[in-house]
Amino acid sequence: MAKRTYGHEYGFATRAVHTGNDVDGESGALRRPITMANSYELPYDPTSVSWSTPGGNLYTRNGGTNQGYLQEKIASLENGEDCVVLASGVAALSGLFFALLQQGDHVVFSSVTYIACYRLLNELFNGKFGVETTIVDTTDPENVRKAMRPNTKLVHIETPGNPTLMVSDIAEIAKIAHEGGALLSVDNTFASPYCQRPIDLGADFVIESLTKYINGHGDSMGGAIIGRKEHLDVIRAQSQINLGGAISPFNAWLIMRGASTLPLRMRQHNESALKIARYLEANEKISFVAYPGLESDPGHAVACKQMEHGFGGVMAFGLKGSHDDHCKFVSKLKVITNAVSLGHDESLIVFLGENDERQYLYPEKFHNGFFRFSVGLEDAEDLIADIQQALDQI
Ligand SMILES: *Cc1c(COP(=O)(O)O)cnc(C)c1O
Numbered sequence: 001m002a003k004r005t006y007g008h009e010y011g012f013a014t015r016a017v018h019t020g021n022d023v024d025g026e027s028g029a030l031r032r033p034i035t036m037a038n039s040y041e042l043p044y045d046p047t048s049v050s051w052s053t054p055g056g057n058l059y060t061r062n063g064g065t066n067q068g069y070l071q072e073k074i075a076s077l078e079n080g081e082d083c084v085v086l087a088s089g090v091a092a093l094s095g096l097f098f099a100l101l102q103q104g105d106h107v108v109f110s111s112v113t114y115i116a117c118y119r120l121l122n123e124l125f126n127g128k129f130g131v132e133t134t135i136v137d138t139t140d141p142e143n144v145r146k147a148m149r150p151n152t153k154l155v156h157i158e159t160p161g162n163p164t165l166m167v168s169d170i171a172e173i174a175k176i177a178h179e180g181g182a183l184l185s186v187d188n189t190f191a192s193p194y195c196q197r198p199i200d201l202g203a204d205f206v207i208e209s210l211t212k213y214i215n216g217h218g219d220s221m222g223g224a225i226i227g228r229k230e231h232l233d234v235i236r237a238q239s240q241i242n243l244g245g246a247i248s249p250f251n252a253w254l255i256m257r258g259a260s261t262l263p264l265r266m267r268q269h270n271e272s273a274l275k276i277a278r279y280l281e282a283n284e285k286i287s288f289v290a291y292p293g294l295e296s297d298p299g300h301a302v303a304c305k306q307m308e309h310g311f312g313g314v315m316a317f318g319l320k321g322s323h324d325d326h327c328k329f330v331s332k333l334k335v336i337t338n339a340v341s342l343g344h345d346e347s348l349i350v351f352l353g354e355n356d357e358r359q360y361l362y363p364e365k366f367h368n369g370f371f372r373f374s375v376g377l378e379d380a381e382d383l384i385a386d387i388q389q390a391l392d393q394i
Contacts, residue, residue: 012077012194013263020073020256034253035065054236062241066252071224073259074214077193078206080226084236085252089189089209090116091245092223096185096205097121097154098243099235103130105153110138110168111361112161114187114209118358121156135361138168139299141176148180158187159306160299163352163372164362165190165290165316167299170306174202183231189213190314192343194266196307199226212343213313215258216265220251265345265377269313272380276373279384280317285391288365291315314342318370325394326351326369332390335382342374347383349373 006019024032040057042049055063067085075083086092097120101107109121125131136143138157155177159168170186177184185205186198192213198206208214210222223245225235240246270293277291292303293311303311319325330338336347354369356362375383 006076008076008079015073015076016262017260019076020069020071021260032065032069035249037064037249052237052241054233054241060249061244061246063236064246064249064252066249066256067247070210070222070247070252070256070259073256074193074208074210074224075226077259077262078188078208078226079193079197079199080206080228082229082232083224083226084232084240085210085247085255086223086225086240087245087247087251088221089114089207089211089223090120091243092207092209092225093117093187094120095223095235095239095243095245096207096225097125097131099238100154100183100231101125101129101131102153104132104151106132106134106149106151107154107156108134108136108144108147108152108182109156110158110161110166111135111358112164112166113156113158114162114189115358117156117158117187137166137361138173139166141169141172144173145176145180148176148182150181152177152180152182154183154185156185156187158190159196160190160292160303160312160314162187162190162314163316163370164366165292165297165299165314166363167292167297167303169302170196170198170201170203174204178202190312190342191307192262192266192312194263195270195310195312201306204228205231210255211341213266213269214262214343215255216262216343216345217254217258218341218344218346220254220258222247222251222255266310266312268377269343269375270310272377272383273313273315273375274311275380276375276383276387277315280315280387283391285320285394287318287320287368288370289315289317290365313375315373315375316366316370317373318365318368319394321394323353323369326353326371329390329394330371332393333386334389335378335386336373336376342372344374345377347374347376347378 071083183204
């Protein structure tokens, strides 16, 4: 069976459906099978095989079929040359940092990032391995310029950032990083490649937690690093094989299935989130709403420039009320679920209290505690009614 390829002459939705899938050569099935094997048959003389080489059908930590299919799809959706998929978004972050950074290198990173990214760069890589790190508010690219040093190897930003939704200008920061001889990586998890494609804006690497929008159904974990082949070859050899965060074939298959509806789902997430953000903004019990789709949001202008197809489904907001009012509000919700994670089919909300250790890095309006709210695919009217009835009880 000849392999069908879907290059960039095809649109995003066509590639989301077809890229990486093909007719199964053995059975003629329209879906490639899940290969639940951790090992493959060796050649007649295996002594010349390198156990530390990526790819080839050798051992699933070196690479496997389902992982390869998913890599093909994700690379295509992000407009990247190559992709490595791993067991989680955090495996992707640590795999990138591990392969790229050496003792004495310097990293500049966003003051608002996923908590594990903050721990990796602010505590582990610097504390254990002597990598210098500087936290800056990357919503102003000038702060990045000021933080650059001769040994700056990497600038890492997250936009929109988790959990405050702060927006950083990818194209501007790419210019600054490259002028200083550094590489730029962008965590694109909140936007997904449907809304924003950092490589087109000059980024060298994209990180995705596949666990979120790309899988979209809350039933598996995965992570991806997208970038140029010259870099990803090193990441594959050093981080995938030797750190060992390989994705399971079953999870790769689930994410592959979820990803085919990414454009449809994102359109709905974007539309419902904007509607709900507007409703919240107009409600007198709400202290603030952070959502880059709102004209009032400080990140709106930059978001309009770089988020081509919508602003995603995640927002943050607070109540004019006490700590307990926030807990009570969540306890009264009937449709929206009290849980972490985001980008699922169902709506998820989490209360992030006023005792967050990174509060000093957030704007003041976040200091009394706030919610991170991931708008799901339910009817927007039902979600608004759910929020309204919970607000009525506090
Ligand atoms: C969830 C998340 C991660 C980590 O992904 P996991 O799949 O949970 O390991 C990284 N970055 C962002 C922005 C996230 O939201």
